Amino acid sequence: MGKLLDRLEAAPVLCAEGYLFELERRGYLSAGGFVPEVVLDHPEAVAQLHRDFLRAGSDVMVAFTYYAHREKMRIVGKEQLIEPLQKNALALAKAAVEEAEGEKPLVAGNICNTNIYFPDDKQSHLEARKMFDEQIGWAAEAGVDFIIAETFSWHGEALIALESAKALGLDVVVNVVSHSTGLLREQMTPADSCKGLEAAGAAVVGMNCCRGPATMYPQLLEIRAAVSCPVAGIPVPFRTDSAHPSFQSLEDNAHACGCLPEGMRPFPVALDGLACTRYEMAEFAKNCVENGIALVGVCCGGGPHHVRAMAEALGRRPPASKYSPDMSKHYALGDDPSLKQENRDFVGSI
Numbered sequence: 001m002g003k004l005l006d007r008l009e010a011a012p013v014l015c016a017e018g019y020l021f022e023l024e025r026r027g028y029l030s031a032g033g034f035v036p037e038v039v040l041d042h043p044e045a046v047a048q049l050h051r052d053f054l055r056a057g058s059d060v061m062v063a064f065t066y067y068a069h070r071e072k073m074r075i076v077g078k079e080q081l082i083e084p085l086q087k088n089a090l091a092l093a094k095a096a097v098e099e100a101e102g103e104k105p106l107v108a109g110n111i112c113n114t115n116i117y118f119p120d121d122k123q124s125h126l127e128a129r130k131m132f133d134e135q136i137g138w139a140a141e142a143g144v145d146f147i148i149a150e151t152f153s154w155h156g157e158a159l160i161a162l163e164s165a166k167a168l169g170l171d172v173v174v175n176v177v178s179h180s181t182g183l184l185r186e187q188m189t190p191a192d193s194c195k196g197l198e199a200a201g202a203a204v205v206g207m208n209c210c211r212g213p214a215t216m217y218p219q220l221l222e223i224r225a226a227v228s229c230p231v232a233g234i235p236v237p238f239r240t241d242s243a244h245p246s247f248q249s250l251e252d253n254a255h256a257c258g259c260l261p262e263g264m265r266p267f268p269v270a271l272d273g274l275a276c277t278r279y280e281m282a283e284f285a286k287n288c289v290e291n292g293i294a295l296v297g298v299c300c301g302g303g304p305h306h307v308r309a310m311a312e313a314l315g316r317r318p319p320a321s322k323y324s325p326d327m328s329k330h331y332a333l334g335d336d337p338s339l340k341q342e343n344r345d346f347v348g349s350i
């Protein structure tokens with residue numbers, strides 16, 4: 001049994017993701033292409049975000065190689081930089097773990113949808129396999145603890161990624177995506193896909209990205225009922241609902257700012273008014289763990305404040321909990337006896 005399964009047997013595992021969105025917000029990569037150029041251009045920004053997630057209680061440092069594959073690097077004209085970028089991303093995740101006090105987080109290598117795979121194009125299967133193999137090779141060289149293969153909306157592509165990652169002999173987590181239809185692109189349910197992935201040798205199966213807690217959770221329960229291996233649930237922290245099951249389909253209606261450029265939807269850079277609070281993510285984590293979904297996390301849009309609240313919901317007190325909210329000390333809302341009564345009386349007016 002690999003290191004991840006060992007940990008999952010002992011306790012739930014919390015996994016912070018969402019590096020693309022957070023580093024886009026911080027001004028280090030561009031929305032649209034979503035290529036992690038920041039790994040080479042500003043490695044200190046990636047190192048800081050690893051540190052932030054670590055302090056917030058993530059049990060896993062995911063190497064920021066998401067979308068650092070040949071197809072994405074080609075789009076930004078940097079295909080020749082793929083190897084140094086991948087190696088640097090793996091080194092940054094490992095260095096972050098070295099900083100951890102107490103039990104060390106696990107380091108995960110990361111592969112994802114290639115955007116070149118199509119079921120009827122057999123050549124694309126070979127090309128996708130090649131893209132996975134080279135990334136898995138670098139992850140193996142770096143000595144990762146396990147592999148996360150994620151964001152697959154094609155079941156067939158997820159199987160190819162799993163085959164590639166399994167060659168390492170490490171635990172492989174495979175996460176699929178269902179967009180607005182609730183199905184993978186082969187018209188398969190996530191539960192059926194996960195059943196197939198478990199049979200093909202995945203150590204953990206589940207879902208990540210695209211759906212918020214409200215629309216991912218019911219599908220996670222279906223997966224839980226369909227498989228016997230551990231299940232992963234890593235949603236985006238946005239208020240998706242039955243009319244808008246994916247964050248790509250969210251509309252700017254409930255809290256319209258009225259200032260989005262013509263034809264623009266909130267996804268991906270104007271979702272702020274549709275975000276989940278830390279309390280919603282904490283509740284998601286708690287519900288998951290109570291219902292047998294043992295690997296929980298947050299994807300695109302997640303920040304350290306979500307991760308800390310989720311860790312605390314699991315009964316933990318990560319380093320960042322030193323600064324968790326303490327509203328008893330607020331000048332007007334607080335109840336600390338040393339506060340000025342004049343300000344406390346003002347509370348109805350703030």
Ligand SMILES: [Zn+2]
Pocket residue numbers: 018208209210236299300
């Ligand atoms: Zn995501």
